[in-house]
Amino acid sequence: MCISGLGYITIEASDLEQWRTFGCDVLGFMTTSTADSNTLSLKMDAYPYRLRIVKGSLDRFLLPGWEVYDKCQFHDLVSHLRDIGCSPKIGSTDEAQLRNVREYAHVVDPTGSAFEIYYGMQLDYAPLVSPVGVKEFVTGHNGDMGLGHIAISTPDLAKSLSFYTDDLQFGKTDYMHFQFSDDANDPGQGLHFLHCDNPRHHSIALFEDSKQPSGSLIHLMFEVPDIDQLGYMIDRVNQHGIKVVTPIGKHTNDEMVSVYVESPAGFAIEYGFGGVQVDWDHYRPTESAKPSLWGHNW
Template structure:
């Protein structure tokens, strides 16, 4: 399968107003100017008509990622491969596709039980992204072809979930880390796989081994900006608005991202960073890293 990037994310909220403020005033995204007034909240980051779809509901949670394939043939091929692998999926109706601003999509679940969608030809409206807090540009590649960022999801069955994303969804292995949070030497610890799809981002998906569900149904969601100053201004907005910091500023070892993590209104973390490495996968050797960060990323410290 030829996944090109994270086209959109859907998030459920009990409080649209909280997400409006968080998305525009803290992250600095623009409320999408060309979406219908359908009760949902949409944020724009780049040429795509929207990237975040926030839907009112009974829970505060990450609902699903929308993974993009390049065109109708790739979309047909994806369905053939899912059928061959015995993975059930449901085709979205024309009305549902129109609501997502894509030409078509299917819904399925990964082995960890997370919902995902696979779509083709999301709409690019080219309306300028005018950030209400002056973020000059979000790094999403040429016309958004690197996807909106990356997600890290928790799975109770790391091996099966990884195999599904590698062998069925066509992702590639980038890096692996192993953690021992429990001082008990008999504790096997927890693994974290970083996987890339067909764009230069170091990873578009990370899979974290955890039997317990994470707050808001996600470990974190990352968006990237273009400069250290953009991250610094973000840090000031976080402190001015007394947003909970998950980890303070730091530079990751594997993707080189300089970032900080904060708590979203859904309870999961959001990483806001710059300087993420971009890789040519033709000659890449997957790594195993034993440290998450060169410096910083201290828990709970701004």
Template sequence: MSVKSLGYVVIETRDLAAWREFGTTILGVMDAGSDDPDVLLLRVDDRPFRFWIRKGEREAFVAPAWELASQDSFDATVAKLEATGRPVEHADIMEARARQVYALARSSDPCGNAFEIFHGRFCDYVPFVSPAAVSRFVTGDNGDMGLGHIVLTAPAFEETHAFYKSVLGFRDSDLGRFYLGGGGPDDPGVGFAFMHARNGRHHSLALGQMPENPNGAVHMMLEVGTLEDVGRAYDRVLGSKGKVVLSATLGRHVNDKMTSFYVRTPGGFDIEYGWNGLVIDPDTWVPTTSLGISDWGHQWAHEKGD
């Protein structure tokens, strides 16, 4: 029993209008409409939503929601969580229906990173139309590759890495060690674990051996259909004249081959906006160990002194 894909993300904000503007005009995602004035729903494909953004008292990434394939898989995962001593909160039927899923529960990893798990999904068959003319967002056939990926911090790195493999069924794609301090005898490097779910995306989850992030996540990734989609979004960020912050310039990653840039969200965490990510066979993939982050580009704002 293992996670099928990243189903959606939960975000909290004091300013729904800022997220609506950022999502529709910069990212090119679609406002799905909501019956609740305190919830903004954004979609990227034929799912009713992929972003659940609620009004609250903070700006933060709250939780990824991991999709499981069946009721049996959901029940087995809940049992594993309870057996490891992790807290499990079961949502009632009305909350599950609001999320447009069959069953929903919440828990957290050993570092306290919250997550939701669910199974079943509703379809409303409303066509996705990008307000910024994005050709498409890559989520796989019938959405089986999921929304994208999420990167979380894990100060208790080994324990948390083992938890995601043994309890949620993730498998390793790449075990990186990045020398962010420039290398040398005094630079121990930072460990990263890039892990895939039961689909072809190179990684749906990555853990960084770093202190807790105050924004709840390091970044999440959205993949689009063409290089032109990336370039036009890059131009939209630059055309905002500083209103939207470019976190990292255009570049290409070593391990998942994604050509992308990074942009700061209203929530303070980043979104990687990319194209042409590596597709793997999750059953036969042999994990790699990467010692570099990018083939080229991806110059970070803090490295430029911005």
């Protein structure tokens, strides 16, 4: 596996202050300095930032940044992506410095979903000083489990699965197929949960949905270490009048107890605790038909 984790998320926002309030006062991140006054950087662990929020005219998810181990694997992957027609574009030195990485490349996958790959993120090791007292987020040792996970849409589940597993070398964790409605004629939808080279149950879920552009963010998950940190967050959500998209529940496959709330960009933030961590040498991929053990009234 060449992808070690989900390194960062880039978001476009028309109002950086709205994201500062949501990110810091609700989610519990801290702001961190950036050379670009049009970018808000939010930090949650030893990484200098995990969310890059760039000022723009729209409020939307832009792309994820996937971490590659080193320069050699990065260039091998760039050349493989070039061979299969993804036209990776290596970013300028200035843009790499703004990301605090050695090098990065912008890639568009075969279904039209954009992402970046990078290596050499310079950690600042500065402790999280959360303005609302979040003790820590579950991101592994010095962030080696990545910031959390994303669920994105794809119009062609088979094509996306092939790309992520064959070309980016993600591993299969679980395939879920279920119906959101009670309609007997509802064909249901499929989700592939995939992991990269860290113990997090999944770093990406590919969601079958042809009604929205490929790569649309369904949700972005952050994990805290215990139920109290989740409970305090639910209190903050209520205090700030944030919309709860999906109330508390426990997932079947990753055992995460979580809530989903609406971000300023419209996509959901899943905030949870208790996600399983997996030893991939002793794991068999599963199939499932039920997203939650209890709660999460979809």
